[in-house]
Amino acid sequence: MQLTEIRIAGFGGQGVILSAMVLGKAASIFEKGYATVTQNFGPEARGGACSAQLIISDAPVAYPYVTQPDIMVVMSQEAYNRFAPELKDGGTLIVEQDLVRVTGLDKKKEIKVYGIPATRIAEGLGKKMVLNSVMVGFFTALTGLLDPDAVRKAVADSVPSNFRELNLQAFDKGFECGSTAAPDNVEAQLEAETVTEG
Amino acid sequence: MKADPRGVLTGEHFIDGDHACCEGALAAGARFAAGYPITPSTEVVERFAARVPTVGGTFIQMEDELAASITLQGGVWAGAKAFTVTSGPGFSLMMEHIGYAAMTETPCVFVDVQRGGPSTGLPTLPAQADMMQARWGSHGDYAVIALCPNSPQECFDLTIKAFNLSEEFRVPVMFMMDEVVGHMTEKVVIPPADQIEIVPRKHTKESVEEFQPYKTNGDLVPEIAHAGEGYRFHVTGLTHDERGYPNMTPQTQDKLVRRLQNKITSAADRIAMFEEAHLKDADVVVVSYGITSRVAQRAIDTAREQGLRVGKLRLITAWPFPEKKIRQLAGRVKAFVVPELNLGQMALEVERAAAGRAKTFSLTHAGGGVHRPEDILKVIVEASR
Amino acid sequence: MSTDLNTDLLNNDLLNTDLPDDDLVNPVEPFLRTDRMPHIWCPGCGIGTTVNCFARALIESKIDLQSLALVSGIGCTGRVAGYVALDSFHTTHGRAIPFATGLKLANPKLNVVVYSGDGDLSAIGGNHLIHAARRNIDLKVICVNNLIYAMTGGQTAPTTPDHATTSTNPYGTFEPSFNLPHLVEAAGAVYVARWTTFHVRQLARAIGEAFQKKGFSFIEVISPCPTLYQRRNKLGDSLDTMKYYKAKSKVKNGAPTSEVGLTISGEIIVGKFVDRERPDYQSMMRAQYVDSLGDRFVEPMEAEVCS
Ligand SMILES: Cc1ncc(C[n+]2csc(CCOP(=O)(O)OP(=O)(O)O)c2C)c(N)n1
Ligand code: SF4
Ligand SMILES: [Mg+2]
Numbered sequence: 076m077q078l079t080e081i082r083i084a085g086f087g088g089q090g091v092i093l094s095a096m097v098l099g100k101a102a103s104i105f106e107k108g109y110a111t112v113t114q115n116f117g118p119e120a121r122g123g124a125c126s127a128q129l130i131i132s133d134a135p136v137a138y139p140y141v142t143q144p145d146i147m148v149v150m151s152q153e154a155y156n157r158f159a160p161e162l163k164d165g166g167t168l169i170v171e172q173d174l175v176r177v178t179g180l181d182k183k184k185e186i187k188v189y190g191i192p193a194t195r196i197a198e199g200l201g202k203k204m205v206l207n208s209v210m211v212g213f214f215t216a217l218t219g220l221l222d223p224d225a226v227r228k229a230v231a232d233s234v235p236s237n238f239r240e241l242n243l244q245a246f247d248k249g250f251e252c253g254s255t256a257a258p259d260n261v262e263a264q265l266e267a268e269t270v271t272e273g
Numbered sequence: 274m275k276a277d278p279r280g281v282l283t284g285e286h287f288i289d290g291d292h293a294c295c296e297g298a299l300a301a302g303a304r305f306a307a308g309y310p311i312t313p314s315t316e317v318v319e320r321f322a323a324r325v326p327t328v329g330g331t332f333i334q335m336e337d338e339l340a341a342s343i344t345l346q347g348g349v350w351a352g353a354k355a356f357t358v359t360s361g362p363g364f365s366l367m368m369e370h371i372g373y374a375a376m377t378e379t380p381c382v383f384v385d386v387q388r389g390g391p392s393t394g395l396p397t398l399p400a401q402a403d404m405m406q407a408r409w410g411s412h413g414d415y416a417v418i419a420l421c422p423n424s425p426q427e428c429f430d431l432t433i434k435a436f437n438l439s440e441e442f443r444v445p446v447m448f449m450m451d452e453v454v455g456h457m458t459e460k461v462v463i464p465p466a467d468q469i470e471i472v473p474r475k476h477t478k479e480s481v482e483e484f485q486p487y488k489t490n491g492d493l494v495p496e497i498a499h500a501g502e503g504y505r506f507h508v509t510g511l512t513h514d515e516r517g518y519p520n521m522t523p524q525t526q527d528k529l530v531r532r533l534q535n536k537i538t539s540a541a542d543r544i545a546m547f548e549e550a551h552l553k554d555a556d557v558v559v560v561s562y563g564i565t566s567r568v569a570q571r572a573i574d575t576a577r578e579q580g581l582r583v584g585k586l587r588l589i590t591a592w593p594f595p596e597k598k599i600r601q602l603a604g605r606v607k608a609f610v611v612p613e614l615n616l617g618q619m620a621l622e623v624e625r626a627a628a629g630r631a632k633t634f635s636l637t638h639a640g641g642g643v644h645r646p647e648d649i650l651k652v653i654v655e656a657s658r
Numbered sequence: 659m660s661t662d663l664n665t666d667l668l669n670n671d672l673l674n675t676d677l678p679d680d681d682l683v684n685p686v687e688p689f690l691r692t693d694r695m696p697h698i699w700c701p702g703c704g705i706g707t708t709v710n711c712f713a714r715a716l717i718e719s720k721i722d723l724q725s726l727a728l729v730s731g732i733g734c735t736g737r738v739a740g741y742v743a744l745d746s747f748h749t750t751h752g753r754a755i756p757f758a759t760g761l762k763l764a765n766p767k768l769n770v771v772v773y774s775g776d777g778d779l780s781a782i783g784g785n786h787l788i789h790a791a792r793r794n795i796d797l798k799v800i801c802v803n804n805l806i807y808a809m810t811g812g813q814t815a816p817t818t819p820d821h822a823t824t825s826t827n828p829y830g831t832f833e834p835s836f837n838l839p840h841l842v843e844a845a846g847a848v849y850v851a852r853w854t855t856f857h858v859r860q861l862a863r864a865i866g867e868a869f870q871k872k873g874f875s876f877i878e879v880i881s882p883c884p885t886l887y888q889r890r891n892k893l894g895d896s897l898d899t900m901k902y903y904k905a906k907s908k909v910k911n912g913a914p915t916s917e918v919g920l921t922i923s924g925e926i927i928v929g930k931f932v933d934r935e936r937p938d939y940q941s942m943m944r945a946q947y948v949d950s951l952g953d954r955f956v957e958p959m960e961a962e963v964c965s
Contacts, residue, residue, distance in 0.1 A: 096458060100287040103460040110287075112458040137570035138646060139457055279956070304959055305764045307756075326947045329956035331763045336789040340756035343749060347729075347760020350747065351768060353959070355760070373750050500727040500745040500761055501768050507691070507740060509748035518694060519740055519748075 076108045076133045079220060080141040084126035084158050085150030085171070090207025094148065095127035097211050097229045098221065102131045104232075105225035111136040124153060131220065146218060148210060149175055150193070162186055169214060171206070187258040189217055196248055205238070205245035212249025217256060274473045276300050276433075278466035279328050286461045290428040290454040291316035293461045294384060295324065297432025298356055300469055303382070304330030305348035305355035307341040309363060312396045313452040314386035317358040338363035342370035346379045350508065352499040354436060354474075356382035361390040364403055364410070372411030373510050374445035375533060378487070378495060380474065382435045384448040386455040387563075387614075389640035399452035400640030401563055402615035407447040408592045414530050416537035418544055419447035419592035421562040425459045431589065437472035438544065442536055443494050449591060451614065453564040453643065481505075486517040487529075493536035537593055546589035547598065551577065555584030557656045558602055559610045560623050562588040564643055569612055572649035581657050591619065599626035608656035612636035612649050632656065689713040689723075691743050698737060702896030704855035704881030705735055708802055709742070711858050711879075712773070715865035721769065728771045729758040731778035733809040734883070735802040738773045752782030755790045758797050766940055766958070769869065770796070776803040777815040780836055784816070791845035791874045793939045798868045799876045801838060804883035805920075812886030819922045822891050840915040842876040843932050849875035850915065850932035855882065856903035857928060864930065873938040880926060891922065 081098070085091045092114055099110035111130045128141040143163040149155045150171040159177075162168060164184045170177060172190030180186055191213045197206035208230055215226045227246060234242045280299035288296075295317045298306070304325065308318035322332040330353070335341040341357045348355035359367060364385045374381055387403050389395025403410075407419045418438050422428045428450060435446040477484050477496035486506045489495045495515075498504040511519040512526045537544070548566075551573075552558065561569040566587040576583045586602070588595065599609070599622075608631055611620035620635035627633055634656050638644050690713070699705050716723065723744060730739035732751035739746040749757045754772045762770045772779075779787050779801050790797060806824060807813040813826040817838065821830040839850045849871045853861040861879060868875035882888055882899040893899060903926065910918075911929040918927040937945070947955045 096287065099458060104285050104287055110459065113453065114456060136459075137567045137574075139453065139564075139567060140643070305760070307760060326951055326958075327954045327956055329959050331943075331958045333759070333763060335756060335759075336785050339753060340759075340786050340789075343753040344756040344760035344763075347747075347757040347762070348764035349760075350745075351761045351764035353764040355764070369750055370753070499765075500747075501725050501765055502745075503724045505723070505743050505745055507746045507748070509740060510750055511748065516693075518691075 076102065076106070076131060076220065078130065078132040078134070078136070079146065080144045080163075081129040081131065081146045081148070082126060082141050082144040082158055082161070083129065083148040084124070084154035086123045086153070087125050089125070089150050090204070091125045091150065092127050093233065094207045094211050095129045097207075097233050098214070098226065099129050099131070100233060101221050101226040101229035105228045106222055108133050109135050111139045113139050124151075124157075126154065126158070146214075146220075148214060150210070152176065167218060169210070169217065171210070189213070189253075189256050189258055191249065191252050191256070193249065196252070197245055200241060200245055200248065202238075202241055205242050208234070208242040208245035209249035212246035212251075213253040213256075214249075216250045216253025223250060274471045276466040276469035276471050277302055280304075281463060281466040281469060283463050283465045286463065287458060288425060288461050289316070289456050289458045290422065290425040290450060291386065291456065292320050293425040293428035294358075294432045294448070294450065294455075295320040296461070296463060297429040298382070298436065299324060299328060300429070300463065300466070301354065301433040301436035302471055303354045303356050303436060304328070305345060305353035306332045306357060307335050307344035307348070307355070308332070308358050309335055309338045309341045311360045311363045313388055313455050314358045314360045314384065316455070317384060317386070338366035339369065342367035342383070343373065345381055346370065346374055346377070349379050349381050350500050354380075354440075356384060356436075358384040358386070360386050360388050361403060362393060364406065368406070368410040371417065371445050371447075372413060372415065375411065375415035375417060376510050377508050378443040378497075378533075379445065380439040380443050380497075382432070382439055382446050382448055384432075384450065386450040386452060388452050395641050397452065398641040399564060399643065400614045401449075401451050401565065402618065402640055404449065404591060404613070404615065404618045407449055414534060416534045417445055417447055417592055418442065418537060418590065419449050420546075421449045421588060421591050422454055423563050423566045423587070424454065425457060425461045427589075428454065429461050429463060433469060433471070437470070440472040440474055441494070442540070443475065443497065444537060447592070449563065451563045477504075485515045487513060488515040489532070493532055493539070541593040541595070542597060544590055544593055545595040545598065547595060548585070548587040548589060550585040551582070552584040552586065552602065554582050556582040556607045557610060557653055558584040558586050558606050558608075559612070559649070559653065560586045560588065560599070560619070561612055562591055562619065565612050565614055568643045568646055569649050571646035572653060575646065575650050576653045581653060583653055583657070588619070594619075594622045594626070596622065596626035599623055600628070603627040603630040606631050608632040608634060610634045610636060610649070610652050610656050612638070612644050612652075614638045614640045614643065685717055686710055686713040689716060689743055691741055694741055697741055699734060700885045702882065702884040703734070704804065704879070704883070704896070705738065705802055707855040707858065708800065708861065708879050708881060709738055711861040712800065712865055714858075714862040715869070718862060719866035719869050721869055725767055726769045726771065727758075727761055728773055729754045729761065730772070731774040731783060733775035733778045733807070734804075735773065735775035736778060736809070752778055753786065754778065755783060755786040755797065755799070759790060759795050762796055763940065763958075770798070772797055772799040774801065775808070776801055776805065776817040776838070777807040780838060780841070781816045787842065788845040791842045791847045791876070794846055794848060794873045794936050794942075796872050796938045796940065797874055798865070799874070800865065801876065801878045802881045803838065803878050804881045804887055806883055806887040808883045808886050812883070812890060817920075819920050822887070822922050824890070835920070837915065837919040838878050839876070839918050839931050842874075843915045846874065846936065847876045847932060848873035848934050848936050849930075851876075851930040852878040852880065852918065852928050854880040854903040854907055854926060854928060856900050856907065860928070867930070867933075871933075872941075873936055880920070893923070
C-alpha cells in the first residue's frame with residue numbers, strides 16, 4: 076500500500092465524500108495502513124460540485140492534499156472537466172459512464188480508463204442512493220489497492236444499519252464488474268457512446 | 274485520576290478533527306458546553322449536543338458568543354468541566370470572557386477552529402491568524418496556554434491535555450485548531466478510560482471558615498470551591514485580594530496580575546510540548562505548527578533528500594512560547610524558517626527569542642489554503658546558504 | 659399603600675430594616691459581608707433598600723442559603739454581589755444572565771438570583787434577557803431600575819424616560835424607552851412584578867413569590883439615583899422621590915404590561931403583572947431527551963463532576 080493519491084469527485088447526493096470515507100476507513104481501520112481524507116469546503120462546495128481527496132499509505136501521511144492523483148473517480152462531467160487534467164501519467168481514471176463523456180485525454184499520459192454505469196446498477200438494486208457502494212466495489216476490484224474484505228467491512232460500518240445489506244449487495248455488484256473490466260474495451264465503448272446527461 | 278468511562282468512546286475511529294476534539298472533551302470529563310454556531314467549528318458542538326445527553330451533561334446553544342463564553346464559566350463554578358467552541362468572529366466576541374476567566378482563574382477550554390480573517394473573511398477556509406489574539410486578545414496583562422493540534426488524533430489527545438492544563442493552572446486554555454485539521458478525517462485511536470489521565474479540579478480541602486478563594490500555597494494556583502457547597506465565597510472580575518474581595522490598590526493589582534502571569538510563565542518549560550527531528554546536525558530549523566507543520570514536513574523531507582541539513586521543530590504548545598528552546602537552538606543554527614498561515618505572527622516570537630543570533634525567515638500566507646511545499650523548500654534552500 | 663415612609667430606609671442604612679421590633683439581632687446582618695462595610699453606595703441611593711428587602715424575603719421565605727447563588731453584572735447595582743454573604747459572582751457588564759444560566763444548568767439544585775441594573779440587563783445584556791425569558795431558564799432576576807447608567811456617571815439608559823436630561827443627552831433624551839415588564843412578558847417570563855423602593859414589604863413579598871416559581875421571574879424595582887438622575891432632572895432628593903413614589907404609584911395587579919410604561923413624573927403602575935405557568939428550560943430539555951432517547955438518556959450530573 077505505497078502512498079497513493081486519490082481524488083473522488085461528482086455532485087452532491089452521489090456519496091462522493093462517503094466513498095472516500097469508506098476507502099479511508101478500510102485502509103486505516105480494517106487494514107494496517109494510514110489514510111487521510113480532506114474535502115473541499117470552499118464556497119464552491121455549495122450547490123452542485125463535490126470532491127474529496129484521499130491519501131492512502133503504509134506510512135503516516137504528512138501532506139494531506141492530492142497534488143497529482145494516481146487514481147481519480149469522477150461521477151459528473153463537470154468534475155471530469157475540472158479534475159481530469161490533474162491525473163498522473165499512467166494513472167487510473169474511473170468514471171460513471173452514463174454521466175461522463177471522456178474526451179480530450181492526453182494519449183501520451185497513458186491513462187487507464189474504466190467506466191461503470193454505477194447509477195443504473197444502483198437503480199437496478201432498488202435504490203439509486205447506493206451508487207457510491209457500487210463505485211467503491213468497482214474501485215476495489217480494479218485497483219487492487221485494498222483488501223476487499225476490509226473494504227466490505229468499511230462499507231458495512233459506514234452506512235445506516237437498515238441499508239447495510241443493500242450497500243453490501245451494491246459493493247459486490249461493483250466488485251464483480253471491476254473484476255472483469257478491461258480498460259481498453261471500456262474506453263472504446265465510452266467513445267462510441269453518446270452521453271446525454273451531465 | 275482516570276477518565277470517567279462514560280465519556281470515553283474507546284476504539285478506533287475514522288473521524289475528523291472537529292469530532293475528535295469533541296471526543297477529547299468528553300473523555301477529559303467535559304459535561305457542559307455552551308456554543309454558538311460558526312463554520313468551521315460547529316461540528317464539535319453538534320457532536321457534543323448529540324452525545325452528551327447519553328453521557329450525562331448539558332449543551333446549550335446560546336444567543337451569541339458573548340453569552341456562550343460566560344455561560345460555560347457559570348457551568349465551571351457550579352462544578353462542571355466546561356468548554357466552548359468557535360472560530361474567528363466568535364473568538365473576537367469571546368475575548369471579554371477569556372479575560373474574565375484569566376482574572377477569576379476559571380479553568381476552562383476555548384476551542385478556536387481558525388479560518389481566514391479579518392472580520393467574516395473566509396468562513397470555510399483555513400488560516401492560523403488568531404495566534405496573537407489567543408495570547409493577547411483580551412485587555413490587560415494575563416497569560417494563557419495555547420495548544421496547536423496537527424491531526425485528528427491530536428485533536429483528541431490534546432483536547433484532554435487542554436482540559437488537564439486548565440485544571441492544573443486554573444487558566445483558560447486556547448485550543449488553536451485550523452480549518453484543515455478540523456475537517457480532515459483520519460484514524461483516531463481512543464484508548465480505554467483507565468489509560469487516560471485526568472487532572473481533577475483543584476478543589477479546596479479547607480473548612481468553610483478557613484477557605485479564602487484566592488489564597489495560594491506556594492504554587493501560585495489557588496484552590497477552588499463551587500457554588501452551593503456552603504463556602505459562600507465571592508468571585509469578581511475586579512482586582513481582588515485573597516478573600517476574593519475587590520481591592521483596587523496598585524499593591525493588590527501588582528500582586529494579582531503578576532501572579533496570574535507568573536503561574537504560567539514560571540511553568541513554561543513544563544507546559545512546553547514540541548516535536549523535533551534532525552535538530553542535532555541542523556543548519557536550518559523549520560518552526561511550524563498546526564496544519565502548516567504537515568506541509569512543512571514534505572519540504573523538510575525533500576530538502577534532506579537533497580542533502581540539506583534541515584531540522585524540524587513543531588510547536589504543540591504555542592503559548593507560553595517555548596522561547597528557551599529557540600534560544601538554545603539560535604546559538605548553533607544559521608536560521609529559522611517559520612511558515613504559517615498568517616502574515617508573520619509566531620515568526621515574531623521566534624525572532625525575539627533568537628535575539629539576532631540566528632536569522633528568522635518568516636514565510637507568510639494570508640490563508641484560504643496552505644503553503645506549497647516547494648515554496649517552503651525554496652526558503653529552506655535560501656536560508657541554508 | 660400599606661407602608662408609611664420609613665426614614666431608616668431613606669437614610670439607606672443597610673443595617674437597619676423595618677422588620678418587627680422583636681428581632682433584637684439585626685436580622686439582615688447574616689446576609690451581608692460585614693467585613694466589606696461600608697458599602698460604596700451614595701446616601702439616599704435606593705439599591706441598599708432593595709438589598710434589605712431581598713434579605714428580608716430570604717428570611718420570610720426560609721430560603722436555604724447554601725444552595726443560593728447570586729450573580730451580578732457591572733454597575734452600582736452590580737456591586738450587590740460583593741456585599742451579600744452568599745456564593746456570589748460579579749461577572750462582566752451585561753452577562754450576569756448567561757453566567758447564571760451556566761450555574762443553573764450545571765447544578766440544577768442551585769437557586770440562582772440575578773441582581774443587576776437596568777442598563778446592564780436591558781442594554782448591553784438585553785439580548786440575554788429576552789433569550790433567557792424565552793427559554794424560561796429558572797432564574798430570579800431582580801432589576802434595579804434607576805432609569806440611568808449610574809456607575810459611569812448618569813448616561814442615558816434604554817429605560818430613561820422621555821425628555822429626561824442625562825450626561826449624554828444634555829438637552830434631554832428623545833429616544834423611546836423600554837417598558838421592561840412588557841418586554842419580558844412578551845419574551846416569555848412566568849412572573850413579572852414591579853415595585854418601587856417605597857414598597858418594601860410588597861417587594862420582599864414579590865421576591866418570596868418569585869422563589870416559589872419555577873422559571874424566569876423578573877422583578878423590576880424602581881429606585882432613586884439621587885446623585886445622578888433625580889438631581890440632574892430637578893426631581894429633588896431621595897425623600898422627595900419617596901414622596902413621589904408614594905403619591906404617584908398605583909397598585910394594579912394583573913395590569914396589562916403594555917400599559918405600564920413609565921414617564922418622567924407621571925403615574926407609576928406597580929404590582930404583580932404576570933404570574934403564569936410554563937415549563938422551564940430544564941424540564942423541557944429533560945422531557946425532550948427522555949422522549950427521543952428513552953433508556954439512552956442519562957441525567958445530567960449535578961455538580962458532582964469535579965468535587
Ligand atoms: C463592556 C463594558 N462596557 C462598558 C462598561 C462601563 N459600565 C459600567 S457600569 C455601566 C452602566 C451600568 O448601568 P446600570 O446597569 O443601569 O447600573 P447602575 O449603575 O445604574 O446600577 C457601564 C456602561 C463596562 N464595565 N463594560
Ligand atoms: S450613583 Fe446613583 S445608583 Fe450609584 S450609588 Fe450613587 S445614588 Fe446609587
Ligand atoms: Mg441603572
